[in-house]
Amino acid sequence: MPIDHKQPYDESNIFARILRGELPAKTVFESEHALAFHDISPAAAVHVLVIPKGAYVSWDDFSANASDAEIAGFVRAVGETARIVGAEPGGYRLLANTGKRAGQEVPHLHVHLFGGQPLGPMLAR
Template identity: 40%
Template sequence: MEDCIFCKIIKGEIPSKKVYEDDEILAFHDISPMAPIHVVIIPKKHISSANELTEENASFISHIYVTAAKIAKELGIDESGYRIVNNCGADGGQTVFHIHFHLLGGKKLNTELA
């Protein structure tokens, strides 16, 4: 998608502070962090939201979760705890329509649901 901000980050058109990258996914620090540690993890293939997941394109999800655990360990939040969040659709809080996961930690997080 030519107007997708995450696709532009993947292409290097918009700079990011990368935490992890391989052939399938990219992880980078969020520019508007909601916690002391806030990393965004995205697939390099454009998928608009969880609603577009299929048997054929969903394999990256397990890869994202395994990588999130590695990132949490590298950033020193694996033992204290962290949260992985995916928002789906406008009412679910999704603001960038390229599926992505937020890795949040570095403080005690609110446990109340909105």
């Protein structure tokens, strides 16, 4: 169910639990500021999630409140993850849903990295 990205951070969300080691994840990359892991329900040949380690509900929250080091570390983690999974040479798509209208389902910023196949149009009609 889509969430309201203006609500306070929920420490019980699935990504917070993964970061605390309470739930397993198939890690692709980890740094001081980010964790990347395979999506449990992939929508493409390559489907990896990249999340900041800080408690940020959405891109809006992250861009307004994260430190410069967190922002740089997260953006670099997305690029490094694309290279690690081999998506970079053929091209890839990044998707970050923010709020109900976009269909955000987990109240922790996450970027979907899709690749490994032709991805079609930007938006489904």
